[in-house]
Amino acid sequence: MKWGLVPHWSKEEDKTLKTINARSENLVEGGGMWASIKGRKRCVVVCEGYYEWLKKGKERLPHFTKHKDGRLMLLAGLYDSVILEGHSDTLWTFTIVTTSANKAFSWLHDRQPVILSTHEALTAWLDTSSHTWSTTLTKLVDPYDNEKSPLTWYLSPTSCKKLSSPKRSRKVGTESPTFIQPIADRKDGIQAMFAKQTKSIASTSAPSTPSKGKKRERDSEVEAKTTSSDEFGSPADKKPKIEKLDTWEDHSEIEYLDTPLQSQIASNHDGGSDKPSNRKMSPQKQRKKAPKQVTKQTGKITAFFKK
DNA sequence: CCAGACGTTGTT
DNA sequence: GTCTGG
């Protein structure tokens, strides 16, 4: 199953159509290309979390958002299948529904995927028996607001370093002394942790992540298809990256403290030390924009839906 | 001083 | 190539 929904009425894949996401507003409002899909082709995309890049001048600092308790994250999606002209095989595709970011995360980005965090939400989303949209579904796609299942976010070691560089720290510190402390304190810890990680990768076994297998049986009737590895990297790439992820710094404690700081940094377009040190990207590719990236790093994206 | 790490992603 | 931890 491929990311980027190709509607069932398509003759050819229209690549000018950007369908990696479906805005909840447009689902609720009714018209448009989702109208024929939202009632009967809803699915759930299972992942450990998703990345969002905080824009700081030219830089993009990756933040990984996940459930605080480490459960797999269930993103509301739509899917479709079509046999395009000249093809004999069915093309399965999906999209991820987005909504406004909730308050706790709006400093990071103005949009968030729709996260289904309760069994009821999951069931309601996957129940397409009526073949229609409903007010229940409209509520489901509201900005995330489940106090019982809080989200947290992680910052990569690299991002930590960048955010706590002396220059940056001083600057931010003068503007907001209250908020610099947590990040400044963090530096040593991060370095140490990073070093430790380097060692442990070689010798440690895979971290204990929630069992996908279990979830599959319980939460879904059917597995649609998994993404092919050539689209999302080879399995061999994944383990080290997940290990790395686990050693990232959990920022849940300073979630609130950091919010104002992050906003400042985000709007600090003075650049500071903006030397494009390792810019591999050609201007052209860069222009192609980086849309919301959802868990590409963690490997497979699997969509579930009811038969 | 030297060994070893260094990196967000991007695509069809 | 350059930085850094040992």
Next chain:
DNA sequence: CCAGACGTTGTT
């Protein structure tokens, strides 16, 4: 009536 659009994110 039919042809054509239907989209999102992030901005160069």
Next chain:
DNA sequence: GTCTGG
């Protein structure tokens, strides 16, 4: 598929 502009 469904809606809209011409």
